[in-house]
Amino acid sequence: MTPKEIVIAYYENILKPDMIRPYLHPQMRVQWTGERGYLELSADELLAMIAQFSVRYASARFELTHIIEEENRVAVRYEHYVCTLEEPGKEILFSRAIGFWRTKEEKMYFGYVSSYRVQ
Incomplete structure (x- = not known):
């Protein structure tokens, strides 16, 4: 898989920890700046956070709006949509984000x- 294909597969399956584990390098690190401030996560910590998020919402999806690949680096911009447990039929735009990824050994590194x- 190309780095771009790896990143796309990750976002297509991001809310399914068992599905994205094969795309994550064992020494993966993520530096994330968001509503909670700065977080630095390992692959296992990221998977745990995703599992927590998955039980808080009836459904969720990510829509990649931009993706650029250069060698083993990929930049993405995406929007995150959710349906709350209280209103499972109403999808809302939850957040917007950009990500810069580096791959190693055909995995997200x-x-x-x-x-x-957004709310």
């Missing part, structure tokens, strides 16, 4: 993500 909540 390092990422920097900056996100902000």
Whole structure:
């Protein structure tokens, strides 16, 4: 897979920890700046956070709006949509984000993500 294909597959399956684990390098690190401030996460910590998020919402999806690949680096811009447990039929725009990813050995190795909540 190309780095771009790896990143696309990651975002297509991001809310399914078992599905994205194969795309994550064992030494993966993510530096994330968002509503909670600055977080630095390992692959296992990222998967745990995703699992927590998955039980808080009836459904969620990510829509990639931009994606650029250069060698083993990929930049993305995306929007995150959710349906709340209280209103499972009403999808809302939850957040917007950009991510810069580096791959190694055909896996996601390092990422920097900056996100902000829309609501």
